[in-house]
Amino acid sequence: MLIASAQPSRMVNCDLKITNIEAFPVSYPLPEGDSVTLGIGRAVKRDAVVVKVTTADGIVGYGESHHGRSVIAIATLVNTTLRHLVCGMDASDVVGVWAHIYKMQLGSHGMGAATSMAMSGIDMALWDIRGKAVGWPLWKLLGGQRKGIRAYAGGVALGYQSPETLVEEARPLVEQGYRALKVRVGDTVKHDTERVSAIREAFDDQLTILTDANCGYTVQDALDVMPVLDANRVQWLEEPFPAHDYRSYQEARGFGRVRFAAGENHYTRFEFNHLLNEAAVSYWQPDLSKCGGITEALRIAAMASAHKITINPHSAMSGINMAATIHFLSAIENPGYFEADAAKTNFLRDRLVKTPYQVDAKGEVWALDRPGIGVEVDEDFIKAYPATDGPAYI
Structure with missing residues (x-):
C-alpha cells in the first residue's frame, strides 16, 4: 500500500x-x-x-x-x-x-x-x-537547487574479508560509477593495511579511498596504521576512537597527513561545538536520523561552514533518511559526500521505499523532484517486518 x-x-x-x-x-x-x-x-x-x-x-x-x-x-x-x-x-x-x-x-x-x-x-x-x-521538493523548500552530489560506496558493506574478495566486491561498484568508496578497518593493523593497499593497487587513482575503523583503534593502532594510509593516499580515517574520546583524537591528529572524520555518533549542535573546539576532526558526519533531525543538521552545517568544514552525512539505514540526506546536501553551502549504501541486500532501501537515489556515471546522486522528501512508503512492508528483539551486531 x-x-x-x-x-x-x-x-x-x-x-x-x-x-x-x-x-x-x-x-x-x-x-x-x-x-x-x-x-x-x-x-x-x-x-x-x-x-x-x-x-x-x-x-x-x-x-x-x-x-x-x-x-x-x-x-x-x-x-x-x-x-x-x-x-x-x-x-x-x-x-x-x-x-x-x-x-x-x-x-x-x-x-x-x-x-x-x-x-x-x-x-x-x-x-x-x-x-x-x-x-515543493525538500531541496527547494530548504533554499537549495537540484544538483549532482558526490557519492561514495559505503553503508554496511565492504567489510573484513580477504584483499582479493574485497577487490571483487568493489569492482562492480566502480563500474557502476562510484569514484570513491569506504574500506572497513579496525580489524588488525596488518589486515587493514593489506586491504587498503589492495584497493589502491587495483584501482590506482581512479578511486578515492576512505576508511572507517568504527571506533576500533587504540592510539597505538592509529600510529602504526597511519604510514600505510598516507602512502595509499587515503582521504580520511573515520571514527578511529569513540565519539567521546576527545583525548585520543587530540593525541593522534598529528600522526600523519590523513585527516579524521567523525560525527555520526555526535548528537545536536552542542556536541558538534565540542568537536569544533577540539579541532581534531576535519570532516563532519552528522546523521539526520540521529543528530536532531533536519532542523538541527542545518544548524550544524552552518556552524561548520564558518570554519570551512564540509558535511558528509552518515546515512546508511533506510531509504527515507537517504533521500532526505541528498535534499539536505543540495541545500547547504558546504556539502561533502553522500554515503550510498552499497549493501547487496537492504530491504529498507529497496522495499520500504522505491528508489531513494541512483548513482550516475559521474559518481553523483540527485535529489528526488517530488513534493517533500519524495519517497513512497509501503506500510504493508512495515506490517510484514515487525521489530525483533536482540542486537543488530554480534
Missing part, C-alpha cells in the same frame, strides 16, 4: 495541526551471505524506526529515527513521551517543536542520545509535511 504519492500537491491554507504521531519499529534478518563483519561486530539484522506524522487536514509525513541498536526502545519513546509533547502543535513550526522537545525532554532528564534519535524522525516527517503542503 503506497501512501505518500496520494498527498495533495498544494495546500497552502491547510490546517497543519499535528493530530497523530506513530513510530513503527522494523527489523529483518540478513541472509548469511550478506552478513558483513566490521569494527562493531558481524551484522545479523537490519533495524529501522519509521515515524509517521499526520495533520488535521490529512497530510502525512514520514521520517526516520535511527534505531540506536535498541529499535523497540526508540519507537516506544516516540510513541509515548514525544507524541504527547508534540501532538496539537503546528507541523510547520519545526523550530518550535524542536525547542519544545529540547526544553521538556532533551535538555533536562531526557535520555540524551535516545531522545535525539527519536526526535530526529519526528523532525524529518515535519519537513516532509511542509514540502507536501506547498508542493
